[in-house]
Amino acid sequence: MSETELILRRRRLLGRHVTTFYDEPFAPVRGEGVWLYDRTGRPYLDCYNNVPHVGHCHPRVAEAIAKQTATLNTHTRYVHDLILDYGERLTEHLGPGLDSMIMVCTGSEANDVAIRMAEAVTGRRGLIGTDNTYHGNTSAVSQLNAHKTPIGGFADHVRKVPAPDNIFPLGGSPDGQAKAFCAEVEKKISELQDTPHGFAALILCPYFANEGFPSLPRGFLDRTVKAVHRAGGLVIADEVQPGFGRLGSHFWGHERLGFSPDIVTLGKPMGNGYPVAGVVTSPEILETFQKQFRYFNTFGGNPVAAAAAMATFKVIEDEGLQENARMVGAYALERLREIADRQEAIADLRGAGLFLGLELIREDTPATDLSAMLVNEMRRRGVLLHSTGRYAHILKIRPPLVFSHENADLLAETLASAFDTVMSRQ
């Protein structure tokens, strides 16, 4: 069946509004490590997907899933050791007070639970998030992302603060920015306290991934975290994107920024593609939540989910993938720096570990079109990446963590040529 036919069938079944990433939709049939292959056998270097965290179809994860699927798959109302082995291993890697867990199926479900934990603990509902973020797709969570007014209007208990930004910063110096961010949060806290909702929690991605991951100094959020706690609120760190070693220097995004969240949510990379996610918090917060809400998740934390998550975790450790992210990420930054030095449109090059971005600005304006052209040109050249940021003007590079120096070279060389091609068309 041709790809055109696939597209037609897809449109009929899944609707006209399901986007594909590229002008020319991509239809992979096989994956291995950092590579995806189309049906002609052409390899594509995957510089984008974070779900296959330890590499597409990693044999150890695939085997763990296969073995447990053939042995037993039930639910957490029966007792099983795998979820316990995994949870204990996971929480050892998180700070004090983060040693209880609920396993769910998606990051959306994790954040949906985390928000209710904060509600249960505080008895209040007011929620603050950053603008242009993404925390998931449930009705409640998507209030934080909604661009179009939801039916019935935006929820009055959800307020947004401007995320930090490197190019258009609020507050000037790094310290000024930290103060400005805190001031915005305090303003929203105060607004919420003047409503019947009160203030329950601040939720944020500690890498501000969807907002283009501005470079921030360690300690950036200290003042804000104190302000939240002073107001009796909780801090929820959404580690769906930065967690599990991707940032190289640290295992978690909040660890890198140097703050201790009250609740941590996990998702995408946790099971290398198996639908598994989680919420980690203190025993006290968990208990308060469980008393208030009778929460049960049918598939959450089942033996196969636990086996997939455990295998993924072990591979990260056994293959030294956090360190690989640090080293190869630093090398990739260097190689990309050569391009940034030549291309005026690259206003900033930044990132940590294997989560890098090139911010494109032309005539003081976010270069959304240029970004889209590059994304498509790279796809034509067999390298997969995509854009992010408020104006989709930042090239996002976020490969599986088994990315090598050689892969970084191929990425940089292809991007250099793609830039030349696209610029020559201008």
Place this chain on the structure above:
Amino acid sequence: MSETELILRRRRLLGRHVTTFYDEPFAPVRGEGVWLYDRTGRPYLDCYNNVPHVGHCHPRVAEAIAKQTATLNTHTRYVHDLILDYGERLTEHLGPGLDSMIMVCTGSEANDVAIRMAEAVTGRRGLIGTDNTYHGNTSAVSQLNAHKTPIGGFADHVRKVPAPDNIFPLGGSPDGQAKAFCAEVEKKISELQDTPHGFAALILCPYFANEGFPSLPRGFLDRTVKAVHRAGGLVIADEVQPGFGRLGSHFWGHERLGFSPDIVTLGKPMGNGYPVAGVVTSPEILETFQKQFRYFNTFGGNPVAAAAAMATFKVIEDEGLQENARMVGAYALERLREIADRQEAIADLRGAGLFLGLELIREDTPATDLSAMLVNEMRRRGVLLHSTGRYAHILKIRPPLVFSHENADLLAETLASAFDTVMSRQ
């Protein structure tokens, strides 16, 4: 590690309020067909679990998951044929107008999406459900199930109507009950129309599974469906429990009652344990939803989820499991009838296919305690079932669909003895 140690670790990690089904928690280590085995190798006849729809660890489903996990697992922004093959196959088994699909990971996510579809189509939010139902665990959906007042109060746009009931019926005769149910729905529609929310949808399980699946005549909901449509609302059929052939006579619960929903939601049994769920509706409703909400589900409909769902679907067909549910279910009812004839506490025996219940009443009062004692006694005797209904006073029998006549005999014989044991203690 002893089961006591497992329980202690579990309490520490997962919290004190995660219930186990039995006084003596059950810790299976292996599953096959209708059997679960503990670590001593003791077999337990599974008369309860509907997630392993075609049998625990069915080799064809396990193989499909293993093979696809080792080949490719991405997301629906790339194009892949498996989700299309599955969706086309699935929607062929649904009525006209039900031929577009969104795949998600859990029944909760499916209902959360379905509700927003109704909001998008109607521009209104008012939602009517039955009392004592369960449609899932997201913040929005759990408003339909909440027993304890959620923080911030019950959502004003959610209203409940009494579910039909065989023992304490509202309205007398079957036709009277159908009229009474419709009258209750119309009353809530009218109440909602007097609020700014307006009326968007009626959501129900077309088997009223969580309310003890009262016996209802075909056509029971016809009047109600007309009233909903007359008010410009949509009918959402939550087929998570009755769907995929379990009821024997029909593939879907709504088909058995003889009405056409606007949206159908699917979950638990869909992938035989792989976290996969879905929403099926018309292309028009899907498009309106997609225009209003930019919905994307990372794991939803990925190639492995589609492979798991497709293998499950093929096994249902190839092994004639709907017909098996019809035949063995009818036989099990006969065998259970012998017990019901002897035990006065069994006020009603009912069900369809392999979804059966024994309603326990003593002195005109739901016999919750007796039900709990029987559930635990059966577990001690190596047969797993559980209770349901408004007062947890209905023994629920809902095994994997590969349940045989021999299994039904063992169930009936064990239940007869368990009854004798429990009654002799009274």
